[in-house]
Amino acid sequence: MGERIRGVAGRWIAVAGLAATACLLLAATRPVPVPGPVPASAPTVLPAEIRVGLATDLDLLDVSCCESRSWLAAEDGARHEVDGRFSVRPAPGRASPGVHRLQVAALRDRWQAERLAVRLAESLAQEADSVLDAATGLYRVRVGRYGDRERAEEARGRLRVEGFDDVWIAVEGAVLEDPGFVVEGIGRIVGRRLRLASEGAVVDILGRRYRGALELFVNDRARLNVVNAAPLEDYVRAVVPVELGPDLYPELEATKAQAVAARTYAVRHRGEWDDEGYDICATPLCQVYGGLEAEHPRSDAAVAATSGEILVASGGPIEALYTASCGGRTELVDRVFPRLAGDGPTGALCVEGGVVPLVGAAGGTPEQHLLEALGLTGVRERRRAERLDRARSRGALQVVAGNLGQLDGRLLHLRRDGVRLSVPLAPEADLMTTEAPPGGSPTNLGVPVGALAAAPGDRVRAYLIGGRAALVVHETPARGGQPRAVPWSLWRSRSSLREAVEKSFPGLALVSLRVLGRGGSGRVFRLELVGERRSVEVDGLAIRWLLDLPENLVRMTPETGAGEVAGWRFEGSGRGHGVGMCQIGAYLMAQRGLGYREILWHYYGAVDIGRPGSAPGS
Numbered sequence: 001m002g003e004r005i006r007g008v009a010g011r012w013i014a015v016a017g018l019a020a021t022a023c024l025l026l027a028a029t030r031p032v033p034v035p036g037p038v039p040a041s042a043p044t045v046l047p048a049e050i051r052v053g054l055a056t057d058l059d060l061l062d063v064s065c066c067e068s069r070s071w072l073a074a075e076d077g078a079r080h081e082v083d084g085r086f087s088v089r090p091a092p093g094r095a096s097p098g099v100h101r102l103q104v105a106a107l108r109d110r111w112q113a114e115r116l117a118v119r120l121a122e123s124l125a126q127e128a129d130s131v132l133d134a135a136t137g138l139y140r141v142r143v144g145r146y147g148d149r150e151r152a153e154e155a156r157g158r159l160r161v162e163g164f165d166d167v168w169i170a171v172e173g174a175v176l177e178d179p180g181f182v183v184e185g186i187g188r189i190v191g192r193r194l195r196l197a198s199e200g201a202v203v204d205i206l207g208r209r210y211r212g213a214l215e216l217f218v219n220d221r222a223r224l225n226v227v228n229a230a231p232l233e234d235y236v237r238a239v240v241p242v243e244l245g246p247d248l249y250p251e252l253e254a255t256k257a258q259a260v261a262a263r264t265y266a267v268r269h270r271g272e273w274d275d276e277g278y279d280i281c282a283t284p285l286c287q288v289y290g291g292l293e294a295e296h297p298r299s300d301a302a303v304a305a306t307s308g309e310i311l312v313a314s315g316g317p318i319e320a321l322y323t324a325s326c327g328g329r330t331e332l333v334d335r336v337f338p339r340l341a342g343d344g345p346t347g348a349l350c351v352e353g354g355v356v357p358l359v360g361a362a363g364g365t366p367e368q369h370l371l372e373a374l375g376l377t378g379v380r381e382r383r384r385a386e387r388l389d390r391a392r393s394r395g396a397l398q399v400v401a402g403n404l405g406q407l408d409g410r411l412l413h414l415r416r417d418g419v420r421l422s423v424p425l426a427p428e429a430d431l432m433t434t435e436a437p438p439g440g441s442p443t444n445l446g447v448p449v450g451a452l453a454a455a456p457g458d459r460v461r462a463y464l465i466g467g468r469a470a471l472v473v474h475e476t477p478a479r480g481g482q483p484r485a486v487p488w489s490l491w492r493s494r495s496s497l498r499e500a501v502e503k504s505f506p507g508l509a510l511v512s513l514r515v516l517g518r519g520g521s522g523r524v525f526r527l528e529l530v531g532e533r534r535s536v537e538v539d540g541l542a543i544r545w546l547l548d549l550p551e552n553l554v555r556m557t558p559e560t561g562a563g564e565v566a567g568w569r570f571e572g573s574g575r576g577h578g579v580g581m582c583q584i585g586a587y588l589m590a591q592r593g594l595g596y597r598e599i600l601w602h603y604y605g606a607v608d609i610g611r612p613g614s615a616p617g618s
C-alpha cells in the first residue's frame with residue numbers, strides 16, 4: 001500500500017490513550033478479552049458495498065455486455081434492459097465547451113501534490129488543484145482555466161520561463177448543471193450515477209471481470225469515473241490474494257490476518273473519494289484489487305473464516321496499514337504519515353529482524369526450580385504438582401502468557417491481546433523451551449536451556465514469584481523458514497536526483513541532502529533538500545517518493561568526484577512504508593505456528609477484533 005489519507009475517516013480519530021503504550025506490571029491473570037461483536041454503542045457498521053474506482057476522466061466507456069440478464073438503473077429509478085456491447089459517454093452539458101488547463105505534474109504523494117498546487121496558485125495567481133487519477137494512483141496537479149488552446153499555450157510559455165519544463169495541456173469539461181449520460185441505443189439518461197447490474201452479479205469492466213455492479217459517475221470535470229460497486233466480502237476476496245499471494249505465502253493464519261487488515265482498511269476508508277463517486281482506489285496507493293480472476297481458494301477460505309471481522313479501537317475501525325517487508329522493525333504511524341498523528345499503529349519489532357536472545361540459568365526440572373524459588377525444598381516428587389497448584393491459588397506463583405515484544409535489559413516485554421505487559425526477569429531466571437501446547441501444565445514444560453532463540457511475536461510463558469519471572473518458557477516451535485530482512489543498495493547520480501526533485505520543487509537545483517530526523521525504527525522522517533538558492537523540508541513517505549526509494553529505512557552517503565557531489569549511495573532494508581502489519585513478518589509468524597489474532601495484535605497493539613453489524617440492505 002502507498003500513502004494514506006485521513007479524509008472522511010477523520011471521524012474515527014479520537015483514539016485511545018492507547019492501552020498498548022501503557023506499561024502494566026503484571027499482577028494476577030487478567031480476564032482475556034474475547035473477540036466478538038463491538039458494543040452496540042459503537043457507530044461502526046459494515047457497509048454492504050465498497051465502491052472501487054477503476055478509472056477516472058474517461059470520455060467514453062465501451063461496455064461488453066453481459067454474461068447474464070442485465071439492466072441499467074438510473075438515479076431516478078428508471079431501468080433499461082441491455083444486451084450486447086454498447087458505449088456510454090457523459091451527456092454534453094448545457095453550454096459547456098470545456099476548459100483548457102495546464103498539467104504541471106503527476107505525483108505519487110498527495111500532500112506534495114497539494115502543496116505544489118498551493119504554491120502554483122500563489123505564485124501564478126491562478127486556480128490550481130490536484131486530483132487522483134484512479135487508474136495510475138498518481139495525483140495530477142493542474143493549473144489555470146483557459147477558454148481556448150491559444151491562451152493555454154501562452155500560459156504554458158510563461159510557465160516554461162519560470163522553470164516548468166514538462167507541462168502539457170489537458171481539456172476538462174465544464175461543471176455540469178444537468179449531469180447525465182448518453183447511452184448508445186437508449187439515449188440520454190439523467191443523473192450523476194448510472195448502475196449496470198446483472199442477475200449473475202458479475203460485470204466485465206475494461207476487460208476484467210468483477211463481482212457486484214458497474215457504476216458510472218459524472219465527475220466535476222464532466223468526465224466518466226468507472227467504479228465497481230462490490231459486496232464487502234467479495235471486495236476482500238479480490239484484494240487478499242493480490243496483496244499476499246497464497247501460493248507464494250501459503251500460511252492460512254497469515255492470509256487470515258491479511259483478510260482482517262484489508263477489510264478494516266476498506267471500512268475505514270469508505271467514502272474517501274466520495275466527490276469522485278468512489279470509496280477506494282484499486283492500486284497500491286490504497287489496496288491492490290484484482291477482481292474476480294484474482295480469487296484463490298486458499299484466500300477465499302481465509303476471508304470466509306474471518307468474515308465480517310475488523311480491527312476496532314475507540315469504537316471505530318483502526319488505520320490498518322500494512323507493509324510488504326519492514327526490515328526488522330515497524331515505525332510509529334505519524335513518522336511516515338504525518339497527517340495520521342496519534343491515529344494508528346505504534347512500532348513493533350518484527351520476526352524479520354531475527355531472534356531476541358534471552359539468556360538465563362539452566363538446570364533441574366521446572367518444578368524443582370519453581371519450588372526452590374518458592375523456598376519449598378525437600379518436596380517429594382508426587383507432591384510437587386500439588387504444591388505448585390497451591391502456590392498458584394495463594395497467589396505466590398503467577399503465570400503470565402503472551403507474545404514476545406522485546407527484551408529491554410532484564411525487562412521482558414510481552415503483548416497479550418494487544419496489551420503490553422512488562423515482566424522483570426529474576427537474576428537467576430531459568431529458561432526452558434517446549435513444544436507442548438500452550439496452557440500445558442507446569443509438569444510438562446520441556447527442556448531447560450541456557451539461552452532462548454525467541455523471535456518477536458513468539459509465544460512465551462513466564463512464571464512469576466514475588467513479581468519477577470523465575471522461569472520463562474518459549475512455546476513457539478521454530479519451524480519454517482529463517483527470518484531475515486533483505487538489505488538493498490542503490491546509487492543515484494546528482495543529475496538524476498535533481499531531475500526527480502524538480503517534479504515537486506521546480507527550480508530548486510538540488511545540491512545536498514540532510515537528514516533532520518529519524519524515528520524509533522531508524523526511518524528517515526524529515527529530510528532537508530538543499531538547493532542552490534533555497535532549501536525545502538520533506539517529511540514522511542514523501543521522502544521515499546521523491547528520492548524513488550523502496551523504503552524510508554535508509555542510510556544516505558554522498559559520493560564525491562572531481563571535488564563535488566557526484567551522487568548518493570542509498571542503503572536500506574524493507575520494502576513499503578514500514579507501518580502496521582509487516583506482511584512477510586505475518587507469514588513468518590504463521591510459519592512459527594502463531595494464529596492470526598496474535599499476528600494482528602503483535603503489529604497493531606491494543607485493538608479488538610470484532611464483527612460489527614451490517615448496514616441495512618446488505
Ligand SMILES: [Zn+2]
Nearest residue numbers: 326350582585
Ligand atoms: Zn517485518
